Amino acid sequence: MTTEIDTINSQRKMLSEAGYAEPAISYFIEKKYMGHLQDASQISEKVGSCGDIMKIYLKVDDQDIIKDVRYEITGCAGAISAAMAVVDLIKGQPLDKALTINDGDVFKRLENIPEKKHHCIQLAVKTMHQGVEEYQAARAH
Numbered sequence: 351m352t353t354e355i356d357t358i359n360s361q362r363k364m365l366s367e368a369g370y371a372e373p374a375i376s377y378f379i380e381k382k383y384m385g386h387l388q389d390a391s392q393i394s395e396k397v398g399s400c401g402d403i404m405k406i407y408l409k410v411d412d413q414d415i416i417k418d419v420r421y422e423i424t425g426c427a428g429a430i431s432a433a434m435a436v437v438d439l440i441k442g443q444p445l446d447k448a449l450t451i452n453d454g455d456v457f458k459r460l461e462n463i464p465e466k467k468h469h470c471i472q473l474a475v476k477t478m479h480q481g482v483e484e485y486q487a488a489r490a491h
Contacts, residue, residue, distance in 0.1 A: 365427055371461035377434035378427045384434075385420045392485035398473035402429045406481040414445045421477075428467030432474035435459040440478060448482050451475060 358379055365375045386393075390407040397403050402425030409418035419441055421433040435456050440448040456471045457463075463470070 369462060369464040370427065370431070371463070373435075374427075374431040374460040374463050377431035377460070381430060381434065383420055383437040384423065384430070386422055387418055387420050390420075392481050392488070394477065394481035394484050396473065396477040396480055398425070398429070399469060400425075400473075402426065402470065402473060404429065404433060404473055404477040406433075406477050408481050408485060410445065410485060416440050416443055416445065416448060419478075421474075425473075426467070426470065428463050428470035429473060431460055431463065432456055432471040433477070436474045436478050445482050445486060449479060451478070 361379060362375050365378065366372075370378070386405075387407040387409050389409065391410040392408040393405065394408075395403065395405040402423065404425070405422040407418075407420040407422075408416060411417050419437045421437070423430050423433055436451065439451050439455055439459060453468070453471045453475055456475060457468070460471070
């Protein structure tokens with residue numbers, strides 16, 4: 351009988367053999383920022399060139415600090431790990447700082463993902479930037 355630990359170990363092995371570094375694998379397996387926020391300040395959605403769909407939920411306080419973030423993702427391990435890394439980079443940060451986060455910052459956090467999955471990092475960053483920009487635009491009115 352296969353246990354949950356066997357399944358996780360199998361996933362780790364497959365992802366490692368595919369070129370994912372340990373931080374990226376952990377982000378994918380743990381998925382600690384997946385889901386939605388009931389009281390989100392902003393919800394934005396983007397569809398990637400590969401067809402992956404990302405929805406970001408931002409909870410922002412009155413000081414423009416990102417208090418919480420969640421992603422809902424229909425996509426691959428690359429998309430999920432990239433989005434989870436974005437959350438670690440922006441949670442607790444001012445909105446303006448979040449807008450400075452780029453693909454390179456996320457790649458450094460993941461350490462490595464297969465080259466053909468680099469577009470997943472771009473999608474995670476673009477979705478986050480879109481969410482922050484839409485939040486700021488709505489507040490400016």
